[in-house]
Amino acid sequence: MKIVRLFTLMLFSFLMLNSCLQFDTLLTTARNYDETNQTCLVSSDDGYLYRSYAIRGATTLGASKIEKVNINTGVATTILGSGNLNVTDGIGLAAEFKQITALAFIPGSPQKLLVGDYCTLREVNLSTLQVTTKAGASGNCASDTNGTGTAARFTSVRGLVVSGTTLLVATSNQIKQVSLSTYTVSSYIGSSTAGDTDGVGTGASITPLNMTKLGNIIYLMDSAKKIKKISLNDLSVTTIVGQTISGTTYNSQDGVGTNATLLFSNMNALSSDNNNYLYFTESQKIRRLNLTTYQVTTILNSYGQDEDIDSTDLGLARIFRPSGLVFTNQGLFVSTLYGIRRLK
Amino acid sequence: MSLNRSYLQFNVIKLFVVFLFLFISSCTPFRSTSSITELGSVIDQLSISSISPSSSFILGGTTITIKGSGFKADTIVTVGSTSCSSISIINSSELTCVLPSVSAPVAVDVSITTTSGITTLNSAVHYTLDSFNSIELFSGDLSYGGSTDGTSITAKLNRPSKPIVYGSDIYIADTDNHLIRKFDTLTGVVTTVIGRVAVSGTTDGIGTNARLNLPMGMTLVGPDIYFVENGSCLIRKFNIATYLVTTIAGTPYNCAGSISDANGLSATFNNPVSIISDGTYLYIGSESGEIRRVSLSGTNTADSLTLDTSISAPIDFALIGQNLYFVEANGATSTLRKVNLAQTPPLTLNTVISLPTRSGGLTTDGTDIYVSGLGTHVIKKYSVAMSTLTTIVGTGTAGNTDATGTSASVHSPGFMDYSSGYIYLTSFGSHNLKKINLANMSVSTIMGSRK
Numbered sequence: 001m002k003i004v005r006l007f008t009l010m011l012f013s014f015l016m017l018n019s020c021l022q023f024d025t026l027l028t029t030a031r032n033y034d035e036t037n038q039t040c041l042v043s044s045d046d047g048y049l050y051r052s053y054a055i056r057g058a059t060t061l062g063a064s065k066i067e068k069v070n071i072n073t074g075v076a077t078t079i080l081g082s083g084n085l086n087v088t089d090g091i092g093l094a095a096e097f098k099q100i101t102a103l104a105f106i107p108g109s110p111q112k113l114l115v116g117d118y119c120t121l122r123e124v125n126l127s128t129l130q131v132t133t134k135a136g137a138s139g140n141c142a143s144d145t146n147g148t149g150t151a152a153r154f155t156s157v158r159g160l161v162v163s164g165t166t167l168l169v170a171t172s173n174q175i176k177q178v179s180l181s182t183y184t185v186s187s188y189i190g191s192s193t194a195g196d197t198d199g200v201g202t203g204a205s206i207t208p209l210n211m212t213k214l215g216n217i218i219y220l221m222d223s224a225k226k227i228k229k230i231s232l233n234d235l236s237v238t239t240i241v242g243q244t245i246s247g248t249t250y251n252s253q254d255g256v257g258t259n260a261t262l263l264f265s266n267m268n269a270l271s272s273d274n275n276n277y278l279y280f281t282e283s284q285k286i287r288r289l290n291l292t293t294y295q296v297t298t299i300l301n302s303y304g305q306d307e308d309i310d311s312t313d314l315g316l317a318r319i320f321r322p323s324g325l326v327f328t329n330q331g332l333f334v335s336t337l338y339g340i341r342r343l344k
Numbered sequence: 345m346s347l348n349r350s351y352l353q354f355n356v357i358k359l360f361v362v363f364l365f366l367f368i369s370s371c372t373p374f375r376s377t378s379s380i381t382e383l384g385s386v387i388d389q390l391s392i393s394s395i396s397p398s399s400s401f402i403l404g405g406t407t408i409t410i411k412g413s414g415f416k417a418d419t420i421v422t423v424g425s426t427s428c429s430s431i432s433i434i435n436s437s438e439l440t441c442v443l444p445s446v447s448a449p450v451a452v453d454v455s456i457t458t459t460s461g462i463t464t465l466n467s468a469v470h471y472t473l474d475s476f477n478s479i480e481l482f483s484g485d486l487s488y489g490g491s492t493d494g495t496s497i498t499a500k501l502n503r504p505s506k507p508i509v510y511g512s513d514i515y516i517a518d519t520d521n522h523l524i525r526k527f528d529t530l531t532g533v534v535t536t537v538i539g540r541v542a543v544s545g546t547t548d549g550i551g552t553n554a555r556l557n558l559p560m561g562m563t564l565v566g567p568d569i570y571f572v573e574n575g576s577c578l579i580r581k582f583n584i585a586t587y588l589v590t591t592i593a594g595t596p597y598n599c600a601g602s603i604s605d606a607n608g609l610s611a612t613f614n615n616p617v618s619i620i621s622d623g624t625y626l627y628i629g630s631e632s633g634e635i636r637r638v639s640l641s642g643t644n645t646a647d648s649l650t651l652d653t654s655i656s657a658p659i660d661f662a663l664i665g666q667n668l669y670f671v672e673a674n675g676a677t678s679t680l681r682k683v684n685l686a687q688t689p690p691l692t693l694n695t696v697i698s699l700p701t702r703s704g705g706l707t708t709d710g711t712d713i714y715v716s717g718l719g720t721h722v723i724k725k726y727s728v729a730m731s732t733l734t735t736i737v738g739t740g741t742a743g744n745t746d747a748t749g750t751s752a753s754v755h756s757p758g759f760m761d762y763s764s765g766y767i768y769l770t771s772f773g774s775h776n777l778k779k780i781n782l783a784n785m786s787v788s789t790i791m792g793s794r795k
Contacts, residue, residue: 339484343476
């Protein structure tokens with residue numbers, strides 16, 4: 001029966017990409033529609049963008065390929081992933097990814113790409129295109145477990161940021177810290193269960209969707225429809241934007257701090273301008289948070305118009321399901337199902 | 345003497361006017377200074393009164409509108425030390441041009457030069473890292489769908505499924521938009537008749553007040569179109585005259601791999617994809633590998649068609665008399681199967697012919713059966729009389745080229761509907777609706793993306 005379901009799923013995979021928006025629901029089913037929509041985007045120090053994506057209309061689901069995009073020309077070359085959904089180490093297009101949910105670079109190391117893949121942490125040597133699983137195990141995603149390397153467990157890898165010699169990994173309900181030398185995983189932020197309570201370190205409860213770092217602060221996109229600020233100095237977790245909204249009613253109003261409302265899904269991402277703004281995607285919007293005033297401003301709104309329209313007037317422009325996003329001095333790059341668009 | 349006095353008075357007055365003019369010019373607020381070479385004409389006075397927008401991302405590319413006076417055809421606009429490109433003179437008091445890029449955030453002067461002189465507005469444009477004014481495709485493919493209503497050319501679909509021809513209108517299950525669209529073939533106008541784009545739901549109601557969740561298969565029964573929703577696992581219908589949407593069977597979102605037989609709204613369906621009717625029952629292709637059946641009368645009792653052999657997923661149907669044909673997907677193979685609905689259950693499952701991998705939609709003209717090759721990008725005809733399978737449309741490579749027969753290309757062809765010598769076909773890959781003339785196999789895109 002499972003084979004039947006799989007084949008039917010394959011056959012109609014094009015059609016079924018947004019029926020579910022709840023991350024936790026998706027994890028329990030074979031139909032991770034929304035996660036197949038997820039594309040991740042990261043920029044390297046040496047002038048490239050790296051984008052993970054799923055093959056549209058293929059016989060498999062999930063973001064399983066990575067392309068390298070020249071940030072000056074836009075020329076894209078797929079360099080990693082066979083398209084088969086497995087966590088299998090290998091080289092280049094022979095390597096296999098199951099469901100890429102996060103990409104990151106270690107600052108100053110443009111040849112080492114870190115990949116959150118399903119519930120594993122993997123590393124790509126971009127010189128050789130060798131893909132190596134460093135922590136977690138794809139066959140065991142039931143809980144977050146501290147340990148070293150592949151003996152550790154992640155429920156998922158939803159966000160990656162590097163802080164010095166430590167990699168921070170956002171899972172379903174925690175932020176783990178991982179030594180980049182030994183790949184030893186230990187608890188850092190968030191209790192063992194998902195929740196929405198400000199606090200300090202593991203005394204707080206969170207439900208991460210993604211995160212980014214600016215200075216000594218982690219900005220956490222939380223599925224509680226909030227943005228939380230985490231101080232790397234004292235590990236305090238503080239809600240700065242958004243409010244609890246029950247139900248699934250569309251609610252995405254600009255405003256200041258907790259007066260603003262957010263509509264996140266697992267396919268959203270955020271990126272800072274290394275100064276005063278945080279840009280983030282929602283299901284059909286690109287929004288900006290002023291990190292001084294906490295004013296949330298929508299800069300591109302496609303609500304109700306599910307398509308892509310390029311324009312020199314952002315009021316007229318539309319974007320089709322933005323997900324990955326990265327700010328550079330070449331513009332704000334936004335990854336969608338079909339490629340990369342640039343705001344400038 | 346009188347003449348000299350008059351002459352002197354005239355010159356004094358003239359001088360006064362010139363000074364007055366210069367004074368006014370220098371004191372006029374919000375106007376830039378300018379070199380005046382034609383003092384005799386206020387109309388030709390070169391000035392800049394406003395620039396909008398006055399900020400841009402450092403990469404430029406922003407079209408700015410400059411207002412002022414004295415603009416001429418030979419106007420040159422300089423932003424910082426670089427020319428503003430694509431200058432368009434609207435009239436003598438308004439022009440537009442496209443900002444150049446700069447390397448870092450900075451405030452720059454804007455100057456306008458004409459044969460009459462030059463005028464400058466200081467720090468007029470602020471280049472920043474936080475002010476976006478445009479969006480463009482950077483890498484990838486823009487040839488995808490959308491939800492725009494409009495004409496047959498400008499309207500867009502988003503992974504459309506079943507088309508149903510009804511008179512001169514064609515109704516389309518616009519799956520990924522959660523909509524039902526109507527294409528009026530007489531006027532060429534496309535409208536959203538049911539649902540709200542990108543907002544899924546299960547609410548019954550009239551027209552755009554109703555909410556749908558991934559509508560796919562549809563079938564016409566009298567004045568109603570019945571349809572299945574893959575996302576909500578409901579069987580629903582809408583009335584063509586009123587657009588009233590009514591759920592007739594299924595439990596919302598109860599799609600978790602199990603099915604139950606019961607009266608309409610108590611029954612469950614496992615991710616239905618297709619539907620057809622013989623006027624008494626609805627037959628529904630469900631991913632659980634069964635053909636579900638819903639009575640069109642009473643409480644819409646639901647059960648499964650009893651076959652003598654279990655089947656894999658039935659993808660789509662065609663009905664010729666009492667023979668129900670369907671594509672069965674089983675792993676890497678697709679097979680055209682047939683059961684005779686007139687038989688006493690259990691119905692005998694017949695293998696008609698093997699199909700290319702990932703075959704999908706079916707339709708019939710009453711004599712032959714047409715099969716879409718979702719994975720092979722072709723349309724095949726199965727001759728019931730000859731038991732032969734022939735490619736009639738498609739090169740075998742994904743494309744979107746209108747032409748004839750195997751010279752035409754289609755991209756992931758899906759559901760079809762036959763009407764009066766034509767097959768109407770939706771393409772998942774190119775988000776459009778095509779028409780195939782069965783007389784000469786000419787293929788034409790009649791609605792949606794031409795890319």
